[in-house]
Structure formats: structure tokens, C-alpha cells
Amino acid sequence: MRKLLFILLILIIVLPVAGCGNDKGEVLEEDVLEQDWDLIVASAQGTTVNFYMWGGDDRINSWVDNYVSQTMQETYNITVNRVPMDAPEFINKLLGEKQVNRQKGSIDLLWINGENFRTARQAEMLWGPFAEKIPNFNEYVDTDALDIAFDFGFPVEGFEVPYGKAQFAFTHDTARVSNPPRSSSELMEWVKANPGRFTYPEMPDFTGSVFIRHLMYELCGGYEAFPYVEEVNIEDLNEQLQPLWAYLNDIKPYLWRQGETYPSQIAQLDQLFTDGEVDFTMTYHPSRFSGMIDQGLVPDTVRTFVWDQGTIGNTHFLAIPFNAPNKGGAMVLANFLMSPEAQISKYDPTNWGDMIALDINKLEEKYIQEIESTDLGIATLSAEELANHRLPEIASAYIQVIEDLWRDNVIKE
Numbered sequence: 001m002r003k004l005l006f007i008l009l010i011l012i013i014v015l016p017v018a019g020c021g022n023d024k025g026e027v028l029e030e031d032v033l034e035q036d037w038d039l040i041v042a043s044a045q046g047t048t049v050n051f052y053m054w055g056g057d058d059r060i061n062s063w064v065d066n067y068v069s070q071t072m073q074e075t076y077n078i079t080v081n082r083v084p085m086d087a088p089e090f091i092n093k094l095l096g097e098k099q100v101n102r103q104k105g106s107i108d109l110l111w112i113n114g115e116n117f118r119t120a121r122q123a124e125m126l127w128g129p130f131a132e133k134i135p136n137f138n139e140y141v142d143t144d145a146l147d148i149a150f151d152f153g154f155p156v157e158g159f160e161v162p163y164g165k166a167q168f169a170f171t172h173d174t175a176r177v178s179n180p181p182r183s184s185s186e187l188m189e190w191v192k193a194n195p196g197r198f199t200y201p202e203m204p205d206f207t208g209s210v211f212i213r214h215l216m217y218e219l220c221g222g223y224e225a226f227p228y229v230e231e232v233n234i235e236d237l238n239e240q241l242q243p244l245w246a247y248l249n250d251i252k253p254y255l256w257r258q259g260e261t262y263p264s265q266i267a268q269l270d271q272l273f274t275d276g277e278v279d280f281t282m283t284y285h286p287s288r289f290s291g292m293i294d295q296g297l298v299p300d301t302v303r304t305f306v307w308d309q310g311t312i313g314n315t316h317f318l319a320i321p322f323n324a325p326n327k328g329g330a331m332v333l334a335n336f337l338m339s340p341e342a343q344i345s346k347y348d349p350t351n352w353g354d355m356i357a358l359d360i361n362k363l364e365e366k367y368i369q370e371i372e373s374t375d376l377g378i379a380t381l382s383a384e385e386l387a388n389h390r391l392p393e394i395a396s397a398y399i400q401v402i403e404d405l406w407r408d409n410v411i412k413e
Helices: 001-020 029-034 038-046 060-075 087-099 114-122 134-141 184-193 206-219 234-240 240-254 266-274 287-293 329-336 340-347 365-373 383-387 398-413
Strands: 048-053 077-085 109-112 161-167 169-173 280-283 302-305 311-319
Touching: 029 329, 038 329, 048 060, 048 329, 060 077, 060 206, 060 287, 060 340, 087 114, 109 114, 109 329, 114 311, 114 398, 134 206, 134 329, 161 266, 184 206, 184 234, 206 240, 206 280, 206 311, 234 240, 234 398, 240 398, 266 280, 287 302, 302 340, 329 340, 340 365
Parallel strands: 048 077, 048 109
Antiparallel strands: 109 311, 161 311, 169 280, 169 302
């Protein structure tokens, strides 16, 4: 009798625990947000996280494949599988899976922001809110900052966590161009005086798209002329942007290949620049070219600069799809990518040169010292100059419309 009671007692204790996971002890996905963080981490051991991200920069890819993957494997026994895919592609992939109600997909973590986040959120393609479950988000992030709480004006509401910050900068070689143009009017003058030596990536490349928005700010009333909206009136916006279309069509014959074709993405423009076919490129990462100088990829005479009226900055994020097969593992990877160690590693121009997403005032002194001692390189503008020239983004609802109107007003002309 005692033996029977003992067996029953063991079953009472064990069965509920066994019901919380599979044979590897993994947390059931629908319950993961209810679990203690240590259990989430333990359950993610031995799993693979499929990290879908833009793959157009070899240095960023290398940082993920080496530093991130190795550290995750050594620290958590988690395999990071980087899958290169542009954001519009994985948005379409998720949209298709949502439409057929596919509950187990292939994407665990996304590198995302802007109009793609807005699209995914409105279509209920993201899982969460999960941000407040992430220890490093709670400890190191200024959650009240506007560029954390909002993504291109769209409320984040815990459905993504910050990965890094960016600010647009132009790049030139001082050996070729000693006094670069610092406004839209100066750029037009330079382009016409140097035909074939300038171009920009075609839409929807995100760097080409933000270049267009700089012209839009200067020519069409500034950031304030584009208030937050949920839905854009296309006809009204097209009328408002007539000075922009006139400008772009005016310089079009003087662009690389007479404006008959454009680089399909920023990587192609970078290659044209390094090959000496054009005299300018552009970047969302102001430290990037210092790292390329150190690696011998570009001459040490290359420098970055911003326009006098400023350049656009924003935050990029990490999100988890609604049907991610390994949500717990995705959370562990997101937490690591937000750690001071990972953020400082990618801040180094020799690795990536991405700007830190954390609140410096919340960091321990040892991390602050590491940041201050990081050599940002000779091509990088000071943090003070970038901050003094930082412009906000417009609402994400505008982005796709502007890109479509660019095709109608510039490509088809």
C-alpha cells in the first residue's frame, strides 16, 4: 500500500512537469511568456534559431556568422542559422503563411523596422508582446525614448526590441572630391558639372529610399510638412512632392549611365564607388567605412559627411513571427544581441560600426569605458556632430507610397 501511494505521489509531481514540454524539456510555445527566464534559456539549449536578415553587407554577415554564432553556441548551446533575405521577401513569405494559417513556419527571428514592421504588425504576423520578458531590454534600454517606443512613428508596443541605431551619411574620397556638396542645391550643381559621377540605389533599396527622403525634406517643406498619418492620400502627396520629382528628373541625364539604370541595391553602389566609377556612395552606418579602411577595402582618404541641414536617423529592431517554431530560442538570441558585450562588439568599425541601441546612462562603468575607448576610425564623424545633425523619420505609411510615386514620376518619365 505504501509503495502504491509513493508511486501515485511521484506521478502527481512528474506529470504536470512533463506536460510543460517535449522530450528535450522545451517550453510549449503558447506558454513561453508565462515561464521564468531561466527556464526559457534552459529549454532553448540544443536548439537552432533561424535568423532572417538582410544579407547585403559581408562584414555584418561575418559578424553574425562568427562572433554571434560562436558566442551563442559556447554560452547557450544554441545554433544560429543566418538566412539572408530582404525584408520585403520575408514579409511576403509570412503573409502567405498567415493566409493559409500555417502555425509552424521556418523563421524564428527577424531584423526589421519601418514600413515592414508596420505591415507585419497590422497583418498580425508578429508574436508578442515579448519585449518586457527580455532582461537586457528591461535593464539597459530607455523604454520611454521616442525612437524606441515608436518605429517610423508606428507604436512598437513590445512587439520588437531595439537592435541598433543608424544615421545616414554620404561617403566620398577626398583624393577625388575635396569639397563635397552639403545640400540639395550644391549636389545638383556638382552633378551637372561632373556628369556620370553620381547615382543612387533604386527603390525599394532602403538606403536609396532614405536618400530620396533627404531631398524631400529640403525641397518640400522639411520633416514638419509630413505629419503622422495612418493612411496617405496619394494624390495630395504626389502634388506635394512635385518639387522632388522635378529635381530628380533634372539631374537624371547627368547621373551614371545617364540615369537610364540605377544600382539595384546599396552594395552595387558601393562597388561602383570602390571601382572608381562614381565619386560618392552612402550609408546608414557612419563608422562603416573606417572599418573598410582598416581592412584595406577602400583608400585611407575616404571620409563620411552629412548635409548642413542634417541627415535622417532611426532605430532598427528584432521581432519574432507569429509562427516561429523556436520562440524561446529567438528570445535568448535577441537578449544576447542586446547585451552590452554584443552591442559594443558591433559598435567597433572593424566588426560592423553599428550605433549602440542601449541607454549609455544605464550601463556599468566598465562598458562606458569600453565604448569611449573604441577607435571609430578616421572616416567616422564624431558622435556630437552626428547628434547635432540628426533628423527624425517620417511615418512609415509614407515610405511605400513615395517609392511607388518615384517609379511613376522618375523611372517612367
